[in-house]
Amino acid sequence: xxxxxxxxxxxxxxxxxxxxxxxxxxxxxxxxxxxxxxxxxxxxxxxxxxxxxxxxxxxxxxxxxxxxxxxxxxxxxxxxxxxxxxxxxxxxxxxxxxxxxxxxxxxxxxxxxxxxxxxxxxxxxxxxxxxxxxxxxxxxxxxxxxxxxxxxxxxxxxxxxxxxxxxxxxxxxxxxxxxxxxxxxxxxxxxxxxxxxxxxxxxxxxxxxxxxxxxxxxxxxxxxxxxxxxxxxxxxxxxxxxxxxxxxxxxxxxxxxxxxxxxxxxxxxxxxxxxxxxxxxxxxxxxxxxxxxxxxxxxxxxxxxxxxxxxxxxxxxxxxxxxxxxxxxxxxxxxxxxxxxxxxxxxxxxxxxxxxxxxxxxxxxxxxxxxxxxxxxxxxx
Numbered sequence: 001x002x003x004x005x006x007x008x009x010x011x012x013x014x015x016x017x018x019x020x021x022x023x024x025x026x027x028x029x030x031x032x033x034x035x036x037x038x039x040x041x042x043x044x045x046x047x048x049x050x051x052x053x054x055x056x057x058x059x060x061x062x063x064x065x066x067x068x069x070x071x072x073x074x075x076x077x078x079x080x081x082x083x084x085x086x087x088x089x090x091x092x093x094x095x096x097x098x099x100x101x102x103x104x105x106x107x108x109x110x111x112x113x114x115x116x117x118x119x120x121x122x123x124x125x126x127x128x129x130x131x132x133x134x135x136x137x138x139x140x141x142x143x144x145x146x147x148x149x150x151x152x153x154x155x156x157x158x159x160x161x162x163x164x165x166x167x168x169x170x171x172x173x174x175x176x177x178x179x180x181x182x183x184x185x186x187x188x189x190x191x192x193x194x195x196x197x198x199x200x201x202x203x204x205x206x207x208x209x210x211x212x213x214x215x216x217x218x219x220x221x222x223x224x225x226x227x228x229x230x231x232x233x234x235x236x237x238x239x240x241x242x243x244x245x246x247x248x249x250x251x252x253x254x255x256x257x258x259x260x261x262x263x264x265x266x267x268x269x270x271x272x273x274x275x276x277x278x279x280x281x282x283x284x285x286x287x288x289x290x291x292x293x294x295x296x297x298x299x300x301x302x303x304x305x306x307x308x309x310x311x312x313x314x315x316x317x318x319x320x321x322x323x324x325x326x327x328x329x330x331x332x333x334x335x336x337x338x339x340x341x342x343x344x345x346x347x348x349x350x351x352x353x354x355x356x357x358x359x360x361x362x363x364x365x366x367x368x369x370x371x372x373x374x375x376x377x378x379x380x381x
Contacts, residue, residue, distance in 0.1 A: 001132055003108040005050070005079055006140050008127040011119060018083045019100025019107035021132045025147040026050045026076035028128035029290070030117045032269030035061075036336020041078065041099065042069045044157035044178035045246065045288045047220040048150035050077035050128050052113050052120075054269075059084035062092025063099050069180040069335055073103055074157055074220070077130035079116065083109035106130050124264040125290065153220035154178055154229075154247075158199035167193040170212040170352050175201065177219030177229065177247050182333030186345045187215065200228060203235035213241040213352040216248025218331065222291060223250035223260050230254045237323055241355050243348040244327030246289055252327045253318060259297035263314070266290035267329075270337030273310035274330055276317070282310060285330035286337025292329065293318065324355045 003017035058080040129144040157178035169191035233255035244252040267287040293315045307317030319326040332341035
């Protein structure tokens with residue numbers, strides 16, 4: 001069956017259909033990863049986007065349960081040069097075609113993905129419509145023009161309920177803005193007692209969980225579309241050690257007085273070089289974002305830039321000058337990509353321990369005793 005991808009500038013790609021017979025619009029972006037297409041498909045940060053892979057052969061090692069980064073894919077379309085319908089890998093459980101069919105997501109293959117990527121690099125990311133229908137190009141253009149880009153991706157991808165992953169170590173509240181499973185995996189691997197909360201959890205609700213530290217997750221879309229999250233972070237900065245990743249990094253910057261802006265075509269892939277300014281060391285990182293923190297806006301804040309992108313000089317890391325908090329724009333949990341930066345989770349835990357040493361708290365038994373005493377006095381009234 002034929003499939004077509006129409007860009008908002010009028011460029012039309014015609015290829016073969018795989019996945020669902022459907023029509024979906026979204027922001028068209030490209031990912032430069034050679035492997036890791038399943039993690040890309042299931043990364044909530046791609047919610048509402050049509051993703052093209054620059055590597056030409058996709059699907060050859062299939063889909064396996066263990067490699068999902070979310071419970072389901074949130075992308076609106078998948079564009080590849082060559083789709084392999086019969087995977088060859090001992091871990092494979094089924095194919096990309098079956099996965100996309102299951103969730104109603106269209107795919108297109110046998111198109112010039114190199115040309116598509118060059119268009120996006122030159123003109124920037126743009127809206128697109130991926131369809132298996134037979135409508136005229138004029139009708140498709142009308143539909144595309146009438147379809148706005150999504151603005152509620154965080155609400156769509158975040159957990160709806162609080163849940164925990166128990167451990168014997170530090171209690172970490174993970175605010176889920178569209179979190180990848182890899183973040184939870186890295187924290188639990190280190191024995192943390194993790195409580196995952198929805199994106200709109202208030203500061204008071206987080207305080208009642210009595211965390212040792214707060215992890216800000218990755219997530220989709222424009223950070224300015226979730227102003228309530230910024231207001232919550234304003235209340236929490238300084239109270240608890242904080243570590244932010246990707247969207248969490250941008251929200252932390254906004255809460256600290258900095259500003260964000262969109263990139264021309266974003267950073268998406270597993271091979272982005274990042275320089276740590278203090279040591280001069282370069283790390284190869286996994287990235288997936290379309291927005292960045294403005295360098296000029298950081299100068300009037302209490303933040304220091306810790307990392308920059310070696311390709312375009314954009315900000316990749318921040319730390320607070322007076323409070324225990326730091327963030328990175330890239331993905332230290334990888335999945336897919338290199339694990340060069342997983343040490344940041346250890347750095348986060350050490351920051352929590354140092355904060356505890358410098359700010360010893362009264363024993364919880366004494367706090368509980370005071371609480372019970374207050375409740376008794378209230379009852380006697």
